[in-house]
Amino acid sequence: MAAPGNESKGLQIAVAILATLVVLMGVVSYFLYSSYAETSEKLAAAESQKNEQTQVANRFRQNFEEVRRIAGFTDDDLEKLKDARNQRASELTSRIQSIREQVDAVVTKVQEDARNAQGGEYGRLPEEIEDLKRKARELSDKIESEPEIDQGSQMNRLTDLLLNNAQLMAQLARDNINLRRNLSTIDAVNQAGVREIQAALERRSEELVNEQRDADERMRSLRESLTQAQRENTDRARTIDELNTQMREKERKAEEQRLANLETISNLRDELSKTETVLDSPDGTVIYVNVARNEVVLDITRAMGARPQMTMSIFDKRSPGLPTDRPKATVKLVRVGEQNSVATIQRIVDPTDPINPGDLVYSPVWSPNAPVLFALLGKMDLNRDGVDDRDDVRRLIERSGGRVVYDLPPPNARMPESGQLNARVDWYIIDDQEPLRTFAKRVIPTPEDQAFLERQTEIIKEARLYGIRPMPLRRLATYLNYRSNEVDQGVVQYKNEATIESILYPEGRPVPPPGSQPGEDQDDAMSNDEPVAVPGRGFGGRG
Structure with missing residues (x-):
């Protein structure tokens, strides 16, 4: 060409x-x-x-x-020939550019493959390939920069470019062969490592299979043992359930028997409480009687919890027990000391049977050990006038040292149920007396009355189960010396001894004659606010 x-x-x-x-x-x-x-x-x-x-x-x-x-060329015209020649030169330049790009791509791909296969240290191309690559780029640049050279020079440069590309391809082939040889060596080493790892993996897999087989055997044995244990546990649970059922049945029967016995005991205790003639142990004794002052000295002290205004009953010292409805007298504490107490005589039942030193002192609402707790159930009519007097009953009990912890008032009292019944309660008070005044009008029970009676019956049954003793209101009134026609004297807050002396003895206290009774000196000693110790129990007293 x-x-x-x-x-x-x-x-x-x-x-x-x-x-x-x-x-x-x-x-x-x-x-x-x-x-x-x-x-x-x-x-x-x-x-x-x-x-x-x-x-x-x-x-x-x-x-x-x-x-x-x-x-x-096909055209005869010179200009068209020039245009065709220029067009061919442009196409040749484009193809050369494409060839250069393809060569660069091939070289880059080879370089990347080498880098990926052998690492960054061995990923560099040999110097010969770099020189051929650089020379091919220079030749293509010369062809592109001199489009007007003659056809011979252009053919020579194309020949040089083709020769350079052929040398580049040959060098790449040699490098590829070396790379493959290196990769084969590396692959052989890797295959040996892989075979070794696979052998170790197979050995470990076999060991795991054996361990799994042993674990399955142990699991099967444990499962059989567990099944046997569960079967035995089920049998034991069934036996325990049967025994529990039998025990609950026996406990139920025992509880029913116990409740029946308690109810029988409670009924017998109620019947006995209504007719018995003996109460608890006495709370103290009389150590001195001052007839002139109408006072007695008791061995009850402040440390025992006594306080003024407490009402107590006196029983004969020769009685085998404390008669419930027949006290000898009732007294009220007026001064409480550290060694003894002074009480005024409120009432003597039989003047022919006076108080003597050594007589027994008893209070149903007070105890030296702990406060006596009461429960009020139903109406509380002290004077039997048909009107509820539970406030007065509460005041009498609290003034005498007791405490009301539960109150169940009747519906007409317009008061709610208060407190709580428990085993610490000592007495529950009931009023079993009819009022002295009756009304011609017939009272028809209301649903509230019926509900109250049911509640009262339930509380009485619960009190019996707790072992709480009943006490009629009339007996409590007797113990506390309550009489509806008497006025409560109250507590003496202050006493002017000088004014009393001037009123009683306007001309002065007379001098006692020689040979007078020594009890008069004791009367003067007992007139002090603080109780004094009495030298002898029988001194100045009766009997």
């Missing part, structure tokens, strides 16, 4: 020849017209020369056609 520059020169020569021929033809025509003779003479020579020129032109024409055919 001829170079583009040669084709251009051939065309220029052909054009020059054509122009020369035209000029020659013009000159010949001129000479023909100017001198036909000379022309005629020279005609043969001209025709001969023309034939020669025509042959030369034909040869040039043939050469031009051959060059155009070899170059691959």
Whole structure:
């Protein structure tokens, strides 16, 4: 294939020849017209020369056609030939650029593969490949930068580029072979390691299979043991349930028997409480009787919890027990000391049976050990006038040292149930007496009355289960010396001894005659606010 520059020169020569021929033809025509003779003479020579020129032109024409055919152009026009040639040069440049990019891509891919296969340290290309790559880039740059060079030079550079690319490919192939050889070595080493790991893995898998088999055997044995244990546990649980059922049945029967016995005991205790003639142990004794002052000295002290205004009953010291409804007298504490107490005589039941030193002192609402707790159930009619007197009953109990912890008032009292019944309660008070005044109007029980009676029955049953003793209201009133026609004297807050002396003895206290009773000195001693110790129990007393 001829170079583009040669084709251009051939065309220029052909054009020059054509122009020369035209000029020659013009000159010949001129000479023909100017001198036909000379022309005629020279005609043969001209025709001969023309034939020669025509042959030369034909040869040039043939050469031009051959060059155009070899170059691959189809147009006869020179400009079109130039355009076609430029277009081919552009296409050649583009293809060279594409080839360079492909070569760079191949080299880069080889470099990346080497880097990935052998690591960063072995991922660099050999210096020969780098030189060939750089030379190919330089050749392609020269071809692109000189598009007007002749066809021969262009073909030489293309040949150099092809040779360089061939050398580059050969070097890449050699490097690829070395890489493959290295990779084969590495792969062999890796395969050996993999085989070793696989062998270890197979050994471990076999060990795990054996361990799993042993674990399954142990699990099967444990499962059988567990099943046997569960079966035995179920049998034991069934036996325990049967025993628990039998025990609960026995406990139920025992509880029913116990409740029946308690109810029987409570009923017997209630019946006995209504008719018994003996109460608890006494709370103290009488150690001195001052008849002149109507006072007695008791061995009850402040440390025992006694306080003024407490009412107590006196029983005969010779009685085998404390008669419940027949006390000898009732007294009220007026002064409580550290060693003894002074009480005023409120009432003597039988004047022929006076109080003597050594008589027993008892209070149903007070105890030296702990306060006596009471429960009020139902109506509390002290004076039997048909009106509830539970506030007075509460005051009498609290004034005598007791305490009301539970109260169940009747519906007409318009008071709610208060407190709580428990085993610490000592007595529950009931009023079993009818009022002295009756009304002609018939009272029809209401649902509230019926509910109250049911509640009272329930509380009485609960009190019996707790072992709480009943006490009729009339007996409590007797113990506390309650009489509806008497006025409560209250507590003496202050006493002016000088004024009393001036009223009782306006001319002065008389001098006692010789041989007077020594009890008069004791009367003076007992007139002090603080109780005094009495030298002898029988001194100044009766019996």
